[in-house]
Amino acid sequence: MKNIAGAPGTVTGLILRVIQCCFAAGSIVAMSTSRHFYYVTAFCYLIASMSLQVIWSSTLASLDAYSIAQKKIIxxxxxxxxxxxxxxxxxxxxxxxxxxxxxxTVLYFSDLGDCGLNADCAKFELAVALAFMSWITIAISSLIMFWILAAN
Amino acid sequence: MKNIAGAPGTVTGLILRVIQCCFAAGSIVAMSTSRHFYYVTAFCYLIASMSLQVIWSSTLASLDAYSIAQKKIIxxxxxxxxxxxxxxxxxxxxxxxxxxxxxxTVLYFSDLGDCGLNADCAKFELAVALAFMSWITIAISSLIMFWILAAN
Incomplete structure (x- = not known):
């Protein structure tokens, strides 16, 4: 299990978890510093979901770091x-x-042709982009984990 | 591989594919019979994505049916x-x-507190519900396929 990049208790696994945390935290900051985000359920859900990801990824990053320090593989x-x-x-x-x-975001800034909540346009776009990047990194972790489980 | 429920070439696999087709086709019908859906990029994307799912699932359903008829396992x-x-x-x-x-849908019918595209409220909700159900069935197929690949 140690040889698979991204497996729990490996350096690549730890790096993946830290990247997930950074993207998710960035998305939360971008969204929560915008005004009026709380009027839109989907934006509140984005913050809740990204918070959950920060908690999950930071916990697993700590476990990975502990495993590396103790040289014990999970x-x-x-x-x-x-x-x-x-x-x-x-x-x-x-x-x-x-x-x-x-x-x-696409509805407001493209379909309706105006930036309804105008000062915050860039922040919404940034939050969505960071959320997609955090999803890509956690999807990679998920595939590796599932592969490890199925192959053992 | 034959023994795993949902594997390609099994009756459960065929049933899963047919259910995917039905949900995706239902979602397309519900969305495309509503007026004004083409103003919203996400609704057009839903139709495109569900169409892709109908093509994919029906192709695999045909392959499953052929395999069952020929008693050949893929x-x-x-x-x-x-x-x-x-x-x-x-x-x-x-x-x-x-x-x-x-x-x-939540933005229009809950956050904004009115049903902006009013006659079509129920159709949008139905299309979204069917799309989620079609996603659940294809997610089950995906997990089974990935498990088969990893375990062999």
Missing amino acids: HNHFVVSFFVVGDWVIATLSLAAAASSAGI | HNHFVVSFFVVGDWVIATLSLAAAASSAGI
């Missing part, structure tokens, strides 16, 4: 199963949050 | 890999389409 089948389920749930929620916010 | 590694990639791409597109349309 290969307990039950623990990996738990990581797989958690990763898939978080990845699905992240994609749904990013897509629903993207739908509304 | 266990070519290259073919299964192709199914896995296809399933994941379609599942991701379906979830993104359903979520973006759901975000706009």
Whole structure:
């Protein structure tokens, strides 16, 4: 399990988790510093979903760091199963949050032809872009975890 | 491979594909019979994504039916890999389409407190609900396919 890049307890796994945290935290900051975001359910859901991702990824990053420091590999089948389920749930929620916010951003800034909540245009776009990037990184983790579980 | 429910060339696999087709086709009909859907990019994207799912699922349903009729199991590694990639791409597109349309539906019918495109409220909600159900069924197929590929 140690040889697969991105597996729990490896340096690549730790890097992936840290990147996920950074993107998700960036998305939260961009969205929550905009005015009026709380009027739109999808934007609130984006913040909730990204917060969940920060908690999940930072917990797993800490576990990875501890494993690397202790030179112990996490290969307990039950623990990996738990990581797989958690990763898939978080990845699905992240994609749904990013897509629903993207739908509304496109509606306001392209379909309706104006920037309804104008000062915050760039912040909404940035939050959505960061949410999609955080989804891509957690999707990679999820695939690696599922592969490890299925192949063992 | 034959013993895993939902594997290509099995009756459960065929049933899953047919259900995917029905939900996706229902979503297309509900959305395309509404007026004004073409003003919203996310609604057009929903139709495009569901159309892709109908084409993909009906093709695989035909292959499953052929396999069952011929009593031949599809266990070519290259073919299964192709199914896995296809399933994941379609599942991701379906979830993104359903979520973006759901975000706009919630915005119009809940956040803004009125039903802006009023006669079509129920049709939009139905299209989104069917799209989510079609995503759930293709997600099940994707997980089964990925499991088969990883476990062989």
